[in-house]
Amino acid sequence: MSADEENRLARVALTWLAEPGTRAVHRLVERLGPVATLDLLLDGGSPDGWLHTTVAARSTAGDARAVAAEALERADRLGARLVTPDDEEWPARVAGLSTLHLPDVTRRVDGETAPPLCFWVRGSWPLGEALERSVAVVGARAATGYGQHVATELGYGLAERDWTVVSGGAFGIDAAAHRGALNSGGLTVAVLACGLDRPYPMGNAGLFDRIADTGLLVSEWPPGAEPLRPRFLIRNRVIAGGTLGTVVVEASARSGATQTARRAIYANRVAMVVPGPVTSAMSVGTHEFLREFPKARLVTGVAHVLEEVGRIGTDLAPLARGPQRPADTLDDDARSLLEALPRRGAMGVDRLAARAGVDVRTALRKLSLLEELTLVVRRDDGYALAPPAKSKRGKPATAAETSASA
Template sequence: MNERIARAALTALAEPGDRLLNRLIDWSGPPGALATIRDGTLPDGIAQTREEKHKAVTRLEHWRRRLPTVDTEADLTIAEQLGVRLVCPGDPEWPTTLEDLGDERPYALWLRGPSDLRNGCLRSVAMVGARASTPYGTRIAAELAARLAEKDWTIVSGGAMGIDAAAHRGALAADGSTLAVLANGVDVPYPASHEGLFAELASRGLLVSESPPGTTPRRSRFLVRNRVIAALTRGTVVVEAAWRSGALNTASWARRLGREVMAVPGPVTSGASEGCHRLLRDSPPALLVTRPEEVIEALGRLGADLAPPPRDPVLPRDRLDPMTRTVLESLPARGAAGPAQLAARAGLDLTAVNAKLGLLAAGGFVERTPGGWRLTALAKDRS
């Protein structure tokens, strides 16, 4: 049996990222790991303590009993029919950043879609958050993803309801790159309401799974797949998350892997943002981000991708020359004043004040009344 077929079999046999199985693969290669499972004999040196050996032997027996149910030839045939490809360590498309997971790395990945996984992950950011997102969180995720995608950053998320879906859709709306790491087979739409989104990802982006086609999701696999989301990307942005959100698990993995962790603040009264605020108060704290430039500054080239400082809003009176602004500021907040009074207040001669009053009237800042000149309601709003 060659290595690729063995790795395909292992993705169907064991739960993703099993430490024991990865140690067996390191010990004797994927075909050797399968042979060990068939034989049921634990190699010397794999487990140290008696307790570890007992657990390892129990795990081997579990896999040995499941082995007859694995039909790798059928999995590969179905994958070929669906346009799904198997990517293994050492392949050109395999992202080397997955090796950072050590004993919890994937055995192989099943991919569906035209995008190249490794190239897409060179400039990538994970965007995760609450499934039960608020309109605020959904809007921020979509806008942030769209603007990052416009700047050629790949958006990586988990295809779930709420923030995940908003991030994928934002990137697609900007005709950008996005990929979803799933807890089920790449041909299984879960949640079912996202069938259209997954179809678009399969045609324009990428669907990624550690399990063969046809695999249905299990609750435990949603947390397990978060490590892959964190490992594939340069950093993770949590847009909206409750105090005990699964998105915080992705942030935890990103921190363990030495990736940047970022959080978008929300209203202090919103329970949906408590997890983000928790990250911002952690030690070390997550980086607070509110716009794509700040994300790029955190993840981009050192000294080259600096975020420009936000600009203060420019008010209409900011465009006035200093003398005109002085005349405007000498008008009373209530009531009216004559040109002579304004000239005295402004410290200017009457001719200059009359000329500036004409400019201010043309700009809609002041108006003439029987009692003199006064501020318009528009000028008060513009201040």
Template structure:
């Protein structure tokens, strides 16, 4: 098990908070050299080496400007004043499930880096964050199971805002978490639709959570924190620069079991989020619009792609089929054959055996590590029981859950009843 994932003592947890706060300030989000350095040496040693000016050249180049000025104690105090808490992978509510795909893309990117491909991808490095600043009472660890990232143009039309609001309202009524970026236009309509339904919304900000952006959305930030969560990689006081928006989009895509593009022009930031979702292996959905509308041109382009085209969706039921809530979508859709397949597949031991047989050796080992049907386990416990590294466990959990072999529980994960 790597030092970055080791279970900390109470004293170490305080030091991890300081290290996480320091690392989130000292470099820009999604810095691959710093991320690799932390994975190799752990948070405490990496932060100490950076502060002392003893980090390798590629790490020094992205941290030197703030190496001595970054003050984690000041950031943590500012966070406490604003009701913000800091999470690192050692915390129980760190979103391991949502970030499992980012772990996989990060490993592929590390292999490219080691092979000499050093140019930063245009849409940003596809790696997990080192730390997250969070405000709100929701459980971030549960985000990613039944969730949809809703993205689109800031200069949305009335049609786009109506669709974003109506879809988000209908999804939230069915306990689907709505994830978006808090901007004007489609983002705001999606958040407000979810909040109006009394559902949970996750707002991923490009700047510090004490500086709502745009400033006119301060009330939206407050309402979202009351019913859901505000999330940012940047510590309090940080401004939302352009590159931070691009880096932020990978988190929006990671938090969504699917990404829904409601309206997007040809050169829209929403297409950046869709690209991240595609890289993560998540479904990309797109709402068609009038052929005369420039604001729908990006959606139509996604649908028309020769490779991995977006799924065209026109209803809440169609969206539900892609976000981990297929059983709910069939209540609204006219797909009796698909529903019969799902019902029969979920009921019999034969179906469970077919799913088990489809697993590779590592995923099967992780599944075999689960205790009896009534027991639940955390990622760390499952790593110990299965004998698999924590990174393999984290990567296996979404596969097992998508096959209906395990379910999420408040205490961790448990075998689904189908496996009994």
């Protein structure tokens, strides 16, 4: 076995002995390399009491190197490959997880946020290239029609603009984001919390096959690994840290989706949140997140997302504005005169000038201007508002209508 092959085998074995993200293991690998770290742990030489116990317990179920070798064979049969930091396609951005520290950690899983030791990948794109320009779109499984619509639009719009969509594999928002990206013919990446041969949930098996055909299925766990609960949280750090930003579309009050956004915040990525009706339980978590994290950005669509993650000066969202009306360009005097005109009938220039608080000479000049703009008509008995005409925007815009719009 070559040194390279030994290293790869050791990384797989280490991921089996202790869950991905374990800081003590990552530190050892950084210092000693994977092979020496594996030897040290198997010899009972772990510097960390908890890790020592875990390795000993796990080892009673099998020989770590043998388990790893079997996993590699199984991956081969699956058409999946192992990707390690030694490979060219390793996604450099996940190294940023080494500085991810969540505050107020009470569960061990929230503290074990070290970078991955390896990835299992199905699909033909190089992993690093796929994640280079990527945005995560995550959210509730029990999504509403509203949330699924928004997630599909985001997935479609991002992929259409050559951004890679990244999400988990769950029903609801995750699946909708992938489907949107697939429908645009773009690139989408599903990061799973179990072996690539165990589609979870089963109902998304067809979706996973479509993703693997044109995008990537990715996992830190070897073939055969089960989707145990803490693995979703461990996986979430990769979704947050492997992308430039995370968008949460819907989340209930107690949701894993906001856990991903939380990791994005503390990994110095952009955390983005799509609001929803305050009457929807599926938007409670998103609104709480916006209230709790001033750094989180409210986004309402692809343009806003691109504004956050896009390079400065490009991909900027236009400010939402109503249509420009001719009256918008008027100065204060012309505006005052327009607004002083009666809704019905005409008014002489003297009275009009007094009502508007401008002198008569100015009034005459401004009224000519208003006539030119077809906002006002001159009649025998004075000046009157122009009759409402169908505007080009298909909506009549009369002064009477606008007079109550502020």
